[in-house]
Amino acid sequence: MELSLLISKFNIKGRLVAIQPFGNGNINDTFLAIYRNTFSETQVILQRVNRNVFPEPEVIMENMHELTKHCHEKLESDAEKGRDDRVWQMPRIIKAKDSKDYVLDDKGDVWRVITRIMSAHAFDIAQGPEHAMECGAALGHFHYLISDMDPKVLKDPLPGFHITSNYLKNYDATLETQTAKELLGASMEAKRLAKFIEERRDLALCLETAEKKGELKKRMFHGDPKVNNIMIDDVTGKGTAMIDLDTVSPGLIHLDFGDALRSICNPAGEEETNLAKVVFDEDLATAFCKGYMREAGTFMTDADRAYLFDSIRLLPFELGLRFFQDYLAGNVYFKTTQPEQNLNRARVQFRLCESIEARERSIRNVLARL
Ligand code: GN1
Ligand code: MG
Numbered sequence: 001m002e003l004s005l006l007i008s009k010f011n012i013k014g015r016l017v018a019i020q021p022f023g024n025g026n027i028n029d030t031f032l033a034i035y036r037n038t039f040s041e042t043q044v045i046l047q048r049v050n051r052n053v054f055p056e057p058e059v060i061m062e063n064m065h066e067l068t069k070h071c072h073e074k075l076e077s078d079a080e081k082g083r084d085d086r087v088w089q090m091p092r093i094i095k096a097k098d099s100k101d102y103v104l105d106d107k108g109d110v111w112r113v114i115t116r117i118m119s120a121h122a123f124d125i126a127q128g129p130e131h132a133m134e135c136g137a138a139l140g141h142f143h144y145l146i147s148d149m150d151p152k153v154l155k156d157p158l159p160g161f162h163i164t165s166n167y168l169k170n171y172d173a174t175l176e177t178q179t180a181k182e183l184l185g186a187s188m189e190a191k192r193l194a195k196f197i198e199e200r201r202d203l204a205l206c207l208e209t210a211e212k213k214g215e216l217k218k219r220m221f222h223g224d225p226k227v228n229n230i231m232i233d234d235v236t237g238k239g240t241a242m243i244d245l246d247t248v249s250p251g252l253i254h255l256d257f258g259d260a261l262r263s264i265c266n267p268a269g270e271e272e273t274n275l276a277k278v279v280f281d282e283d284l285a286t287a288f289c290k291g292y293m294r295e296a297g298t299f300m301t302d303a304d305r306a307y308l309f310d311s312i313r314l315l316p317f318e319l320g321l322r323f324f325q326d327y328l329a330g331n332v333y334f335k336t337t338q339p340e341q342n343l344n345r346a347r348v349q350f351r352l353c354e355s356i357e358a359r360e361r362s363i364r365n366v367l368a369r370l
Contacts, residue, residue, distance in 0.1 A: 001105045007033055007046055009103045010096050010113045014042055024124060024228060025244070026334045027053050032116065043116040044094060048109050049102075049246070053333060057110035059155045060246050061093075061101045064112075066153045067248050068092060071145050086233070088141055089241040091115050117241045120231040125269045129287035130237065132264050135230045136288035138239030139222070139260050140295025143253055146220035147299060151250040154220075158247060161223060162255045164204040164318045171197065171325040180328035190343060193324050196350050203317055206310040207254055215303045221256045223247025226263035239291075254304070257292070258311030262319065264288050266352050270345055278348050280355040285312075286366050293370050308367045313356050320349030 003019050014035030022032035022045065029048040034041060049057040071090050078084055091114040096103045102112045126132050160166045174180050175194075184190050210216045222229075224247050231241040263270070265284045268277040293300070324346035326333045331342055356363065 003031060003033075003046065006103060006105060006111055007113065009098075010044075010094055012042060012044060012094060012113065013037065014040070019046070023122075028246075033113075043118065045091070045114050045116050046111065047114070048105075048111050051109060054158060054246065056155075058102070060157055061110065061112060063154045063157055063248065064093060064245055065101055067146070067149070067245055070149050074145055074148075084141075086236065086238050086240065088145075089117050089120075089231070090145075091117060091241070091243060091245070117231045117243065119234045120240050121234060122228045122231050122243070124228050125267055126227055126264045126281075126284050129283055131232065132284040132287040133291035134232055134237065134239035135227060135260065135264050136291025136293075137295050138230045138242055138291075139225050139256060140292040140297075141239070142222060142225075142242040143219075143256070143296045143299075146222075146248060149220050151218070151220060154249050157223075157249055161247060161249075162251060162318070163208070164314065164321070165208055167318060167321050167325065168197075168201065168204050171321055171328075174325050174328045177329070179330050183328055187343070189347065190324075190327075193320075193343070193346055193350060197321060197324070200317055200353075203314060204321075206314055207252055207307060210303075210307055210310075211252060216252055216254065216307060218250045219253050220248065221251040221253050223249065223251065223256070225256045225260040227260075228263075230260075252311075253296075254307055254311035255315065257308060258313075258315035259319075260292075261285055261288060261312050262316040262349070262352060266348070268348070270348055271341075272348055273344055275347060275351045278351040278355065280352055280359060280363075282359060282362060282366060285363065289366065289370055297370070305367065305370070309360065309364050312363060313353060313360075316349040316353040316356065320346045320353065323349060 004016055012035055014037040016033060017036050018034040019031055023030045027050045031046040033044050033046050049060055051057055054060050068090060075088055093101050094113040095101060102110045105111060184194060222242060224244050229242060229244040230239060231243055233240040265281045266278060267281055272278055323342045327342035334342055336342055
């Protein structure tokens with residue numbers, strides 16, 4: 001179905017003047033649509049939810065409905081009380097003309113429209129310590145916002161998401177396939193990455209074991225707090241919103257903490273091909289942690305703190321494993337524009353993991369001072 005026809009099914013005022021691809025997400029298809037009338041302009045985000053990734057896209061929309069209801073109420077009441085030094089924002093669902101939160105196209109795909117956070121941008125790489133600190137504050141504030149949500153109102157958006165031991169099982173199963181055997185046989189680099197994983201199988205279990213022992217408890221988490229999902233106000237340079245809310249669900253906040261740091265502290269970005277440029281930047285990490293703790297420090301327990309380093313080491317390992325498994329499976333999960341892209345993305349994450357291991361003592365020192 002044509003995009004302009006699709007978006008005409010939503011309740012948006014004005015005349016559609018442009019609709020174009022937007023952002024660099026690896027999962028959903030995202031477009032920016034601009035509407036104008038005589039005196040004003042409205043910009044909205046149109047998205048197709050990826051059915052290959054999210055088994056029940058309707059569940060994603062029910063969750064988003066509940067999440068935004070909870071957070072908008074809290075944001076408005078905090079703003080009234082003057083609790084914050086800034087306006088925190090969160091996208092709103094724009095309903096279809098039939099009052100539903102989404103539209104189905106003729107293939108059965110779910111499309112949604114949400115408001116765009118105006119006068120704000122997200123970046124693919126950290127711009128410096130101040131930016132990193134604002135990313136920390138935005139994630140910390142988001143954790144505060146969702147901390148008192150009833151976990152029962154959200155359904156599991158993506159079964160198995162961030163369960164590292166499951167990704168290892170998938171990887172092991174993929175290794176048995178003919179495609180994977182051929183790809184591994186043909187590339188020294190792929191063999192090197194396979195060895196990297198073998199040497200770190202125990203790492204996969206560090207947070208899962210702590211949770212089983214009762215040391216860490218599930219809370220609400222974002223699921224995908226990478227740097228380009230954190231909006232920064234163009235005017236003030238301050239963090240103003242977390243976007244990409246599809247994976248918000250009960251989980252360990254450590255997964256968010258580690259995931260945000262693996263993304264923010266790698267100034268080379270996820271697509272770098274020169275591994276020499278991939279390092280874990282401790283100044284950015286220190287700044288991020290400062291911003292995070294300012295907003296979320298009050299609900300960090302000693303046990304939480306004890307596992308922060310593990311989370312920083314685990315998340316690049318997990319993402320590298322996911323990229324590598326997808327490469328060996330023929331690139332079926334993450335969007336790619338060339339066949340080796342997921343292999344290269346895995347190389348970057350594993351190099352970052354090595355860089356974190358090499359700096360363990362000094363990263364632990366940073367964490368101990370928080
Ligand atoms: C995916 O959609 P996007 O690009 O924000 C992925 C994350 C990965 C990220 C790596 C649902 O996020 O888990 O960390 O790519 N999201 C899902 O770039 O798998
Ligand atoms: Mg995402």
